[in-house]
Amino acid sequence: MARLTLWRWGVLGLAGLYFLVPLAASVVFTVDVPGQGIDLDAYTQIFSTGGFTSSLLLSLELAAATIALVLLLMVPAMVALRLGAPRLRPVVEVVCSLPLVVPPIAFVAGIGTVLKWGPEHLSRTPLFQTFVAIQNPDFPFVLVLAYVVMALPFVYRALDAGLRSVDVRTLVEAARSCGAGWPQALVRAVLPNLRGALLNASFLTLALVLGEFTVAQLLGFQPFAVWIVNISGSQAQLSVAVSVLSLLVTWVLLLTLAGFGGRTRTTSRG
Amino acid sequence: MTVTTPDTAATVEFRGLRREFGPTVALDGLDLTARPGELLALLGPSGCGKTTALRMLAGFEHPDSGEVLVDGEDVTRVPAHRRDAGMVFQSYSLFPHLDALDNVAFGLRMRKVRTAGRRTRAAELLELVGLADKGRSFPHQLSGGQQQRVALARALALRPRVLLLDEPLSALDAKVRLTLREEIRRLQQELGITTLFVTHDQEEALSMADQVAVMHAGRLEQCAAPAELYGRPATAFVAEFVGTMSRIPGRLVEGGVEVLGQRLPIDGQAPEVSATSEVDVLVRPEAVGVRAEDAGSARVVATAFLGAAVRVTVRLADGTEAKADLPTHEAAALVAGAAVSVSLPQRPVLVAERTR
Numbered sequence: 001m002a003r004l005t006l007w008r009w010g011v012l013g014l015a016g017l018y019f020l021v022p023l024a025a026s027v028v029f030t031v032d033v034p035g036q037g038i039d040l041d042a043y044t045q046i047f048s049t050g051g052f053t054s055s056l057l058l059s060l061e062l063a064a065a066t067i068a069l070v071l072l073l074m075v076p077a078m079v080a081l082r083l084g085a086p087r088l089r090p091v092v093e094v095v096c097s098l099p100l101v102v103p104p105i106a107f108v109a110g111i112g113t114v115l116k117w118g119p120e121h122l123s124r125t126p127l128f129q130t131f132v133a134i135q136n137p138d139f140p141f142v143l144v145l146a147y148v149v150m151a152l153p154f155v156y157r158a159l160d161a162g163l164r165s166v167d168v169r170t171l172v173e174a175a176r177s178c179g180a181g182w183p184q185a186l187v188r189a190v191l192p193n194l195r196g197a198l199l200n201a202s203f204l205t206l207a208l209v210l211g212e213f214t215v216a217q218l219l220g221f222q223p224f225a226v227w228i229v230n231i232s233g234s235q236a237q238l239s240v241a242v243s244v245l246s247l248l249v250t251w252v253l254l255l256t257l258a259g260f261g262g263r264t265r266t267t268s269r270g
Numbered sequence: 271m272t273v274t275t276p277d278t279a280a281t282v283e284f285r286g287l288r289r290e291f292g293p294t295v296a297l298d299g300l301d302l303t304a305r306p307g308e309l310l311a312l313l314g315p316s317g318c319g320k321t322t323a324l325r326m327l328a329g330f331e332h333p334d335s336g337e338v339l340v341d342g343e344d345v346t347r348v349p350a351h352r353r354d355a356g357m358v359f360q361s362y363s364l365f366p367h368l369d370a371l372d373n374v375a376f377g378l379r380m381r382k383v384r385t386a387g388r389r390t391r392a393a394e395l396l397e398l399v400g401l402a403d404k405g406r407s408f409p410h411q412l413s414g415g416q417q418q419r420v421a422l423a424r425a426l427a428l429r430p431r432v433l434l435l436d437e438p439l440s441a442l443d444a445k446v447r448l449t450l451r452e453e454i455r456r457l458q459q460e461l462g463i464t465t466l467f468v469t470h471d472q473e474e475a476l477s478m479a480d481q482v483a484v485m486h487a488g489r490l491e492q493c494a495a496p497a498e499l500y501g502r503p504a505t506a507f508v509a510e511f512v513g514t515m516s517r518i519p520g521r522l523v524e525g526g527v528e529v530l531g532q533r534l535p536i537d538g539q540a541p542e543v544s545a546t547s548e549v550d551v552l553v554r555p556e557a558v559g560v561r562a563e564d565a566g567s568a569r570v571v572a573t574a575f576l577g578a579a580v581r582v583t584v585r586l587a588d589g590t591e592a593k594a595d596l597p598t599h600e601a602a603a604l605v606a607g608a609a610v611s612v613s614l615p616q617r618p619v620l621v622a623e624r625t626r
Contacts, residue, residue, distance in 0.1 A: 166366070167363070170361050171363065171365065173328075173330055173357070173359070173363075174357070174363040174421075175365075175376070175380075176329070176349075176350040176351045177328055177351070177353075177355060177356065177357040177425070178351075178376050178380055178424065178427070178428065179351050179352075179380040179381055180351055180376075180377075180380045184380060188376075188379075188380075189365055192365075192367040193365070193367050
């Protein structure tokens with residue numbers, strides 16, 4: 001028993017070192033100016049560098065829109081799948097896993113082609129305006145669409161795990177026999193019990209959108225991840241400081257989300 | 271206490287219900303009526319369609335043909351949430367995110383009853399099922415029996431016209447099952463609410479129900495009061511499904527049946543037998559007499575101690591086995607292999623077509 005505990009601490013320590021050493025090194029690198037001691041210049045610089053606030057805000061807006069859209073799409077779909085067509089589940093699972101198989105670079109090449117092809121062939125139709133609108137640099141909706149697809153595998157898995165732990169059919173039927181219509185049964189009886197799953201799905205989507213680089217860069221937009229890479233070329237210290245900061249920002253956001261969701265959460269087993 | 275009884279209990283009627291799931295016929299023309307205020311048990315082996323029938327009354331299944339009537343009114347097309355039927359499910363169906371009180375009040379909330387009103391009513395109902403002190407407990411903090419009580423209170427909260435119980439006791443352990451079934455019966459009689467109770471446990475059905483409907487392969491075999499069902503089963507299926515029944519070969523003769531060397535009158539209609547007059551006589555174990563006798567042609571195969579009685583399985587001269595319940599003190603001499611003679615009392619017996 002004691003040996004087992006020792007092993008556990010050993011493994012935890014090693015894993016901790018693996019993550020913490022590079023992090024600590026990064027932090028030291030950003031604050032330590034050789035010969036002059038500690039200096040927080042690199043961090044203050046970030047905020048004065050143009051584009052920090054706007055790119056971070058853009059990323060957050062994209063994340064919020066993506067979470068809303070992907071949940072609106074997937075929650076009703078998966079509940080319906082459970083209740084109405086359980087045999088289709090493997091099909092949906094495979095479809096939702098496809099984005100893992102298709103490399104982002106191929107995905108974005110496809111989107112790029114469509115975006116170029118669209119306006120040429122649809123210039124005389126109202127759809128032309130649609131193509132223009134979804135590429136609005138202030139809020140590129142096309143990125144939301146791309147991120148929804150990319151988030152599917154994670155959202156599917158998170159929701160599936162949540163739905164497995166509750167008896168959706170019985171909950172819906174119990175609610176209906178208590179006089180609740182279909183929408184009420186879903187909102188009042190099923191969704192509250194999927195809270196954990198919804199949070200997990202939101203977490204994963206948020207992390208995905210905040211860190212996504214390939215698609216945004218190749219389509220020519222500048223959310224947070226792209227901005228970090230862009231400024232890192234000029235100043236080594238600044239770029240590492242930004243990376244550390246972005247890590248902190250992500251953590252803070254995830255913790256906020258967890259705190260927000262966990263406050264009134266009750267464990268529902270039994 | 272101000273817990274109400276429904277103004278008038280409802281009549282429930284199934285008319286020619288038919289439902290197929292792919293190749294399986296779940297219901298094959300079911301006709302059944304539950305009278306106002308009575309507890310009707312739907313009894314049958316799994317897959318006999320009893321749950322399907324109940325779910326049709328609840329509005330969760332729809333018949334391919336036939337009608338469901340409540341108080342003479344056709345509700346076949348009415349959606350589940352407007353059926354006015356409270357239901358208790360087999361699996362624990364409480365909403366895990368709500369405490370007991372809010373679970374009971376859920377239906378009232380759907381009906382837009384004010385908070386104060388629904389709190390009061392929910393508390394009353396919890397008191398009714400003996401859980402007044404558990405209002406603030408969440409389902410995972412309650413035992414299985416308590417959860418089903420809360421579910422019962424929830425089903426009664428909207429003062430439904432019909433109460434539907436879908437094997438509500440089958441997930442509970444034996445002792446809790448016994449107390450809860452008495453309690454359900456007490457509540458049902460107190461409230462005078464028409465109740466349909468699905469079960470595969472014949473003891474449960476016979477001990478609780480006013481009427482028991484035995485179903486088999488999507489059809490109604492017999493619907494009668496428990497005593498009649500046990501004493502005068504209408505079909506061989508009912509005879510063998512309800513209680514224990516042994517088949518002893520006999521032969522139809524003028525004015526009766528010859529079995530075990532005795533001539534006995536026939537109870538009810540004798541089956542129409544083609545060519546031969548070979549039949550089976552159906553007997554309950556408590557009606558079979560077994561006596562140790564060295565010259566007897568039957569042999570004891572096994573004995574099982576049941577407490578007040580011993581169930582003796584004997585093999586007759588022709589190889590068929592019959593079961594007999596004997597008082598424990600009489601059965602002492604009957605060990606496996608002992609030679610015995612078997613007799614039946616001089617009473618009319620049930621006769622069925624020979625199946626083997």
